[in-house]
Amino acid sequence: xxxxxxxxxxxxxxxxxxxxxxxxxxxxxxxxxxxxxxxxxxxxxxxxxxxxxxxxxxxxxxxxxxxxxxxxxxxxxxxxxxxxxxxxxxxxxxxxxxxxxxxxxxxxxxxxxxxxxxxxxxxxxxxxxxxxxxxxxxxxxxxxxxxxxxxxxxxxxxxxxxxxxxxxxxxxxxxxxxxxxxxxxxxxxxxxxxxxxxxxxxxxxxxxxxxxxxxxxxxxxxxxxxxxxxxxxxxxxxxxxxxxxxxxxxxxxxxxxxxxxxxxxxxxxxxxxxxxxxxxxxxxxxxxxxxxxxxxxxxxxxxxxxxxxxxxxxxxxxxxxxxxxxxxxxxxxxxxxxxxxxxxxxxxxxxxxxxxxxxxxxxxxxxxxxxxxxx
Numbered sequence: 001x002x003x004x005x006x007x008x009x010x011x012x013x014x015x016x017x018x019x020x021x022x023x024x025x026x027x028x029x030x031x032x033x034x035x036x037x038x039x040x041x042x043x044x045x046x047x048x049x050x051x052x053x054x055x056x057x058x059x060x061x062x063x064x065x066x067x068x069x070x071x072x073x074x075x076x077x078x079x080x081x082x083x084x085x086x087x088x089x090x091x092x093x094x095x096x097x098x099x100x101x102x103x104x105x106x107x108x109x110x111x112x113x114x115x116x117x118x119x120x121x122x123x124x125x126x127x128x129x130x131x132x133x134x135x136x137x138x139x140x141x142x143x144x145x146x147x148x149x150x151x152x153x154x155x156x157x158x159x160x161x162x163x164x165x166x167x168x169x170x171x172x173x174x175x176x177x178x179x180x181x182x183x184x185x186x187x188x189x190x191x192x193x194x195x196x197x198x199x200x201x202x203x204x205x206x207x208x209x210x211x212x213x214x215x216x217x218x219x220x221x222x223x224x225x226x227x228x229x230x231x232x233x234x235x236x237x238x239x240x241x242x243x244x245x246x247x248x249x250x251x252x253x254x255x256x257x258x259x260x261x262x263x264x265x266x267x268x269x270x271x272x273x274x275x276x277x278x279x280x281x282x283x284x285x286x287x288x289x290x291x292x293x294x295x296x297x298x299x300x301x302x303x304x305x306x307x308x309x310x311x312x313x314x315x316x317x318x319x320x321x322x323x324x325x326x327x328x329x330x331x332x333x334x335x336x337x338x339x340x341x342x343x344x345x346x347x348x349x350x351x352x353x354x355x356x357x358x359x360x361x362x363x364x365x366x367x368x369x370x371x372x373x374x375x
Contacts, residue, residue, distance in 0.1 A: 003319040004363045009297050009354035010182065010323060013313060014246075015205035018301040021249040022207065025242035033239050034230060036305035050248035052211070054212060057255050060189040062114045067244050071179035071200035072100040073224070074213035077235075079104045079220035080315050083114050086173050087198045088144035090115045092135050094127055096153075101146055103176055115141070118132050125156045125287040125342040129163060130163045136170035143170065148177040149197070150184075154287030154339040155297030157181070165192030173219075179203055180258050180294060182212065183254040184262070196220055199251075201243065203355070206250030210243030226313055237359035261357045268364060273298060275368040280375060286339055286350060296355050299339070301348040307375055308349050314374050320367055323352050 025046060031039030033047050047067070053063040068074045079101065082088045091105045091114045109116040120131040127147055147166050150157045160176055167174040175196040178187075182197070183204025189197070198319060215221065215234075227236025254261075273290070275297035276283045286299040304309055312324055319327070324336060339350040353367075 001319050001336050001366075003321065004359075004367055005321045005357065006355060006367065007321045007323050008355040008356040008359075008361075009203075009294075009352065010200045011208065012205045012356050013358060014207060015250060015253060017253060017291060017370070018206055018246050018249045022242040022246040025245050029227055030241075033241060034228065043239070046241060047239055047244050052245045053248045054251055058187045058189050058214065059191070059253055060214055061217055062216050062300040063191070063232070064217050066212040066215060066234050067239065067247070068235060068239070069209055070202075070211035071098075071177065071198050072211075073198075074196075074198035074211045075079060075100045075146075075175070075177050076104050077213055077221075077224040078140070078198070078215070080224055081136075081142065082173045082175065082196075083108055085221040085254055086144075087142050088114060088220060088345050089141035090117070090139050090143045091146065092117050092119060092132065092139075092143055092172075093146045094119050094121065094148075095341045096121065096125065096147055096151055097146065098152055098177055098179070101148065102337075105146065114144070119147070121342060123342070124291070125154050125338075126292070127158055129159070129164070132163065133166050133169075134258060137173055138167065139170075143167075143172040144175065145172045146175040146177070148180070150178075150294050151181040151287065151338060152180050152298075153336055154299045154342070155180075155294035156287045157292045157294065159204070160192060160194065166194045168310070171299055180296075183251055184294070186255070188218075188256065189214060193305070201248075201250055202248035202252060204250050204254045207243050207246040210240050210247045212247065257357075262295050265357060266354050267358070268359055269295055269298050272353060272364045272368065275364060276300060276371075279372050286343060298353045298355075299338070299346070300353065301343070301350050302375065303350050304347050305375075310351060311351065311374060315367075318370050318374075320370060322367075323354075324350060 031043045051062045055065045095118050108114045120128040179198040179200045182199030195216045197214045201210045202208040225236045276332035282303040284301045
């Protein structure tokens with residue numbers, strides 16, 4: 001049996017067209033973008049043209065786009081800067097953030113640099129915006145609000161405009177981890193009330209190890225990584241030239257084909273949900289999968305039995321890739337902190353299936369048939 005890859009929220013395969021765009025910078029165009037001779041200038045031009053392309057797609061200014069090593073570095077930069085440079089003394093977040101955010105804010109809290117509180121969640125896993133507003137209204141400190149745009153495990157989507165308007169009303173800094181939505185949805189940053197957003201190339205068929213950080217032009221922060229003057233004095237270190245070319249190309253392709261591909265992927269997700277409902281007893285869906293949700297993610301709970309306890313391992317043995325939670329923690333056996341926060345049921349096992357343009361309905365049929373057999 002050929003391998004079926006249903007873990008695209010963890011990482012996606014590199015698009016051959018992206019690899020083709022990167023190849024010259026892996027081979028003959030290897031100059032350091034900071035060098036002054038033509039070889040280096042060629043690299044510098046590639047970086048700046050990638051920046052312009054990303055800015056245009058997100059409707060931001062090129063001066064607001066910075067390239068990093070990925071979503072984790074982007075979020076850490078924004079969060080540390082909010083506390084160290086922008087004077088935020090209270091952080092308001094949610095218990096279902098990605099660990100790139102959670103561990104960072106917990107670290108600052110432990111060191112006594114900021115107080116920390118979490119917004120309430122509604123039963124379907126959405127953030128309670130009324131509670132966010134109540135917490136901001138009560139606070140006497142300058143606040144950083146950090147809430148992800150779409151959850152990587154259950155797929156729930158935050159109304160980023162509504163959250164941003166609440167932050168604006170109370171003068172809070174707003175950071176949104178948009179790693180699951182950049183490259184999957186259109187953005188219009190000039191008309192979105194947000195100070196920082198993040199992106200990671202490998203979530204939309206680009207290379208790993210390269211990310212985007214948008215910093216609104218109205219704020220000034222100091223670098224997270226000290227050293228040279230790369231990225232307009234904002235991030236030291238020789239630029240990941242081929243990665244930057246790759247992320248810009250991947251974003252361009254994702255945007256050009258958004259309508260067609262998102263409809264096709266949504267159909268695959270709905271097909272799987274229908275099949276699971278009809279074929280597997282006791283199946284339940286986590287979050288708000290048929291409402292405000294990523295079209296790429298379906299998080300399923302099945303009853304815990306002797307047969308299902310090892311379900312991910314058994315799927316793997318049958319060449320099916322899925323996950324129990326975030327890929328960044330899948331080696332850890334305590335289950336998903338996200339599913340636990342919204343539905344703490346020890347008698348259920350959660351599985352996340354996540355899809356891309358390379359998946360088919362036929363693969364869904366095979367996976368559901370195999371699941372039925374294993375259970």
